[in-house]
Amino acid sequence: MATTTTTVPSADPVAGSRSFLSRLRDGDEIARLITFLFAASVVLITILLVYELWQGSALPRHQFGFSFFRTSVWDPVFDQFGALPFIYGTLVTSAVALLIAVPLGIGAAIFLAELAPLRLSDTLEFFIDLLAAVPSVIYGLLGIFIIVPLMRRVIQPELKQVLGILPLFKGPAFGLGFLTAGMVLAIMIIPYIISVSREILLSVPRDQREAALALGATRWESTWKVVVPFARAGIIGSIFLALARALGETMAVTMVIGNTPIISASLLSPGDSIASVIASQFKEATGELYTQSLIELGLVLFLLTFILNGLARIMIVVTSKRGSGLGRA
């Protein structure tokens, strides 16, 4: 406590006014302590979460060890549990979602921030925020009633005809599966990418654009070569925010993925994801090993998110060093 006096020079004790000042300082201390506790609670909750997941999954960790990550049998009757198909499904659907959502989302953000008239941009932003607030089960219903029939009747047969030689598009067209789940996820995460990226692009200082234009750049050149690189770190941040949502999405995915734990190179095949299997099976899971294996899946999902977030951090640091040298926008 004594060390804080150096940072608050006016708090130098002077006889007479001391009591008032120290009271003020005490108030500061209290505020500092309270806000510190709030901040610390975030860390505490995270630690508690990992601890609980770790404790709760002791049985399968001892019984299966690392083979939990390698095996793909999920049999509640004979107590055999392997996480591989679920990890695979989570990663594949998220990757498909990003592949679709990133170009669309960033393109839309550039249009809204740089090219569209401000009034149009603000109106559209209102709708985008609205989309981001729609509950995921609604997207799941949209998936079941519109996307799945469309995929089965039109998109998947077309894909098979054109790209059928690739292992990615083999097998019968069910309508349900990795590709459909990825598409629904893409629709869900696009608003996040647009909304955050647009804010970041708008916050790029005006003089950056003006300097580029003054040097003879066209409007597109100034956008693409100056503004977007300037905002790169923030845009990557928006992508990882979207990825985090895709990884953990439960309801919408379980409604369209087909819920069969298989690993297949074909995007048309049904599959399953970590969040989806936990939500589906936890409620009626009987037997310690079964319940604890589901908890271990939760731990796996946590680790996956943790690793990908770490990668995002590294990517932001690396790209901002290589880029304009300016940190986070």
Place this chain on the structure above:
Amino acid sequence: MKRIATILLAGLALGCFVLAQGTLSLTGAGATFPYPMYSKWFDEYHKKNPSLEINYQSIGSGGGIKQITEGTVDFGATDGPMNDDQLKAYQDKHGSGILHFPTVLGAVVPTYNIPGVTASLNFTPEALAGIYLGKVTKWNDPLIADANKGVKLPADDIIVVHRAESSGTTYVWTDYLSKVSEEWKTKVGKAAAVKWPTPTALGGQGNEGVTGTVKNTPDSIGYVELIYAESNKIPYGNVKNAAGVFVKASLAGVTAAAAGAAKVMPDDFRVSITNAPGKDAYPISSFTWLLIPAKFSDAAKRDAIKGFVSWMLTDGQNYAEALSYAKLPKEVVAKEKKALNNIQ
């Protein structure tokens, strides 16, 4: 300000006191399948006995068994009876047993979508087990075709649909398949969630998910609860029962299955009535149970639950059919009334 606070506090305290004096509340948790029935019963019973309030959380059968074993609820509810290990776990923890009380019955029906086929199909147990084992792969397989003379079945691949989440419906379905197929029993077994043996199968979330998937997928077959199929007017097939008769599922057929089983009903009511004897019996039927501790430390709670169960067995049964649940047969009701004396 201070006075208002004092008055409010006093009022609150008084309110709590009155509540504690006047009403007794029981909490239960478990099966989702009978939830509409239970919530109707608890509501009606509360109207008759305003001093008793029963809260029920439909968290699933597994959760119900877990919570009653841990003693966090006054009673549980399940779609599949507790197994011996679970009973032993309860006995070890509480020093006394747990009792099963059947409440109503439900059934599971096969539903399908074959383009061009509008007739109600007949399914033999061998055909159903074969399809779900992945051995009968085409709709025109003799195992299906022989039971459906006159129906033109396509030579297309059968797509199997099952419940994605663990559920009592899957328990009844796999319990039935285990009884009619030795291979199913050893390879897959019966449980609320199993490892489906077919190379590709689609999982639907809930009855509505299975129905939606079957509707959307040509040449598919799935299974749903009878209540759901009836209220949504979904086509479903007839199943050949143990007496060799093809029976279309109906509430009467389910009660007939239960009556057939009543003769062999064990004293603890833990009985599976799939593939029950009797020519009218629908073979994929099941009871759903309340789980009630044999010993209560609180006499008021004990009397309240006994009162409720005896009402449920008599007047309560009249509400069942309006909600598409099958009533208990008389023999079972009589046996349960006797068993009520075992609650101490």
